[in-house]
Amino acid sequence: MSRLVIVSNRVQIPTEKAPRAGGLAVALGSGLVPGTLWFGWSGKRGHGGRTPTLHEAQGVTYATIDVTDKEYHDYYVGFSNGALWPLLHYRLDFLDYARGQYAGYRHVNAYFAEALQPLLKEDDLVWIHDYQLFLVGEALRAQGARQRLGFFLHIPFVPPEILDAMPCGRDLLRGLCAYDVVGFHTDDHRHAFLSCVQTFLGVSPAEDGSFVYEGREVRTISDPIGIDAEEFANIAARSSRGAEVRRIRESLFSRALAIGADRLDYSKGLPNRFRAFDRLLDRFPEHRGQVSMLQVAARSREDVDRYLQLRRSLDRLVGDINGRYSEFDWIPIRYMTRALTRKSLAGFYRVARVGLVTPLRDGMNLVAKEYIAAQSSADPGVLILSRFAGAAEELKEALIVNPFDADEVAEAINQALTMELGERKERWQALRERVWAGTPQRFTETFMAALRP
Structure with missing residues (x-):
């Protein structure tokens, strides 16, 4: 052989x-x-x-x-x-x-x-x-x-x-x-x-x-x-009972969580994603104080000037949004540029009501599949997915968006946060079948x- x-x-x-x-x-x-x-x-x-x-x-x-x-x-x-x-x-x-x-x-x-x-x-x-x-x-x-x-x-x-x-x-x-x-x-x-x-x-x-x-x-x-969806689902289920997930649940005070996890790269559309969250809070004020966005953006290629510039612009953008909307007991965006372990991310995906995967262009993007695999069948979250990610060819029951349109992404986040449990389950079940099949x-x-x- x-x-x-x-x-x-x-x-x-x-x-x-x-x-x-x-x-x-x-x-x-x-x-x-x-x-x-x-x-x-x-x-x-x-x-x-x-x-x-x-x-x-x-x-x-x-x-x-x-x-x-x-x-x-x-x-x-x-x-x-x-x-x-x-x-x-x-x-x-x-x-x-x-x-x-x-x-x-x-x-x-x-x-x-x-x-x-x-x-x-x-x-x-x-x-x-x-x-x-x-x-x-x-x-x-x-x-x-x-x-x-x-x-x-x-x-x-x-x-x-x-x-x-x-x-x-x-x-x-x-x-x-x-x-x-x-x-x-x-x-x-x-x-x-x-x-x-x-x-x-x-x-x-x-x-x-x-x-x-x-x-x-x-x-x-x-x-x-x-991905090995069964393995990732098991990791997420175990992690959801661990100390880190308990800490994030306690810090949310029953608020919804929207999560994004990406390398710090201009292809991932992070400025666009933050502006879309800004539009959500502006156009749908009922979500102020009711949802927090956690963005994990692990630093990469720091010897390339373009990436250092991106990091600085994101720092300013997050500071501006949080400065305009924060309350003494709530901030809209939690932003971190250090990597989390796969186990921690799996647990955070499981408790997140919204998964934000909105690159400007991507070959596939396995975060989309990991988010689906991590969900609980009893109360699944909603995936918001860029039409320019390769995963969009397969994961058609996600809320597919154009990441260049901040209002469209804001509307999708609002739709995800207000979606009835029955529709969430129906969408997730269809996505689950594809993610489990693509090993x-x-x-x-x-x-x-x-x-x-």
Whole structure:
């Protein structure tokens, strides 16, 4: 049987104290079986570590390499997060392209391929993940790799008129054509990619989304990622009886709770979300003093100026809203920029009447699915979900909103807070069926079925 080789930007080696952690480790589910090889960056910067370091844990081999400071700043901070991330989230106003940084990106992708190649076996199935590694497959092919290569993009893809703004956009497209299978979370993202292939490479895809480029057949698939909903529901139920949830219940004094949990990133639409809550309190004053919003926004990429600016603007916005509406015994928005544990978040989701998942653009957004999984069947809350999150293709019984319209989001929050129990149960039951069906095992098996020869 062929071995699965996973390649990702970052590899976190599990230990006895901290077993497999992180979104990708959870999402791959059944793929991480004994014999699997997982390859990627160690997270360390320096001049050593150019030869992979191997670690064994739970039957999985983890192979890690280091990068230099210059490689990190050109490839990761510069091109990946300064150019690719804003482009693929439709933020051309934030696109900061530099030829030297793109050269660094190509160099590191080639370095990944060079370090990985000696570890590969003839019949391996190689599954490469996300936007930092678009060109690893092309580099592997240049070195003579004949293995089946798959790529999965965990963030959105863009239509031709957006990709055209990226000076190296055609290079990236050609690089993706080195893979045998290219996967996306949604049909919209897959269709955007195929439209770019047709527009810029002059290749017309077949009805099934496959096409031939320079003699290679490339297959595209939609494969929405999921969660282990049963496990998360159990965590939420246990956590709801714990000390932290008891503390938040006591602090609310029987008021309703609306919750958002996101990385501190401009794609998540946090300023828009806060303005929508402001509109709720302005237009529906009956909710003043009756609902609190808890926003958890874990800091990230603090070496990128754009993120520091976002944090400062959010601080000012929250201060302004709280200053205008707070009473001596109530504040509208509780805002924290440190991460909470998965257990704590699960418990908070369970007690929240409203789940706010309103990114401006997102590949999938598993918080939406976790919120549904965490709910009590006897008294479920209501999910408010951006139409621009990949999850909106599946979770149609949520209250679907345009996050750019503060009034529309405010109206949805009001609808959620006043919704009768019967309607809440009906919506939640329909959402539950989809969330429980979309397991990590299904995600992995779907992609692997497409990748196998």
